[in-house]
Amino acid sequence: MESQLLPSEPSRVGPRAAPDVYRAAMRRFAGAVCIVATGTPGRRAGMTATAVCSVSAEPPRLLVCASANGSSHEPISRNGRLSINLLREDGDALARQFGGMPGGVSGDARFAHGRWSMHSGVPLLDDACAAFVCKVERVIPAGTHSIFLCDVVDVLCPEADTADERECLLYVDGGFRGLAPAARQPSATF
Ligand SMILES: Cc1cc2nc3c(=O)[nH]c(=O)nc-3n(C[C@H](O)[C@H](O)[C@H](O)COP(=O)(O)O)c2cc1C
Numbered sequence: 001m002e003s004q005l006l007p008s009e010p011s012r013v014g015p016r017a018a019p020d021v022y023r024a025a026m027r028r029f030a031g032a033v034c035i036v037a038t039g040t041p042g043r044r045a046g047m048t049a050t051a052v053c054s055v056s057a058e059p060p061r062l063l064v065c066a067s068a069n070g071s072s073h074e075p076i077s078r079n080g081r082l083s084i085n086l087l088r089e090d091g092d093a094l095a096r097q098f099g100g101m102p103g104g105v106s107g108d109a110r111f112a113h114g115r116w117s118m119h120s121g122v123p124l125l126d127d128a129c130a131a132f133v134c135k136v137e138r139v140i141p142a143g144t145h146s147i148f149l150c151d152v153v154d155v156l157c158p159e160a161d162t163a164d165e166r167e168c169l170l171y172v173d174g175g176f177r178g179l180a181p182a183a184r185q186p187s188a189t190f
Pocket of ligand 1: 066072
């Protein structure tokens with residue numbers, strides 16, 4: 001049966017690759033929710049992001065895609081450093097604050113939410129699932145967004161207190177979710 005939204009020929013660029021169809025398809029991607037942060041106390045900037053991706057393990061590198069219109073874009077570019085804080089399953093309120101959602105605050109005021117401390121010149125969320133301190137190696141303009149290609153200079157990966165406490169927060173189909181119990185079964189690593 002042909003899908004209503006997805007083209008039958010994936011390489012075809014046409015009406016079915018229109019931005020609204022593209023957005024509808026991308027909503028089906030479950031993304032781990034992170035806060036990308038930069039700056040020093042009083043001048044911090046941060047945004048919620050799911051467009052975070054590992055690039056290389058040796059050397060450790062990852063990328064973040066950030067809207068050129070977002071308030072964090074310029075501070076990240078200027079500072080050349082950022083942190084990536086993977087939110088815990090109960091971090092949805094924090095994700096909303098840093099996601100520019102209605103009723104939210106902007107700039108340094110966002111950091112009144114959650115417990116933050118400075119580490120290697122960037123703000124780190126104390127109880128993140130995992131956190132990365134990064135140096136921006138390259139900024140690649142890409143349409144509405146920029147790709148920040150980053151060298152990872154430090155990783156904080158706390159031991160799990162209990163399995164439940166350290167599950168990460170997901171965003172899919174316009175809503176925040178945790179991992180379903182079935183997805184928590186141990187699986188092979190790669
Ligand atoms: C769950 C979630 C994921 C998001 N992921 C990204 C992302 O990967 N890249 C991005 O540029 N914006 C992303 N956003 C939007 C930014 O967080 C938001 O535009 C920004 O914080 C608000 O803009 P402002 O900082 O200019 O107020 C996401 C928002 C939410 C709620």
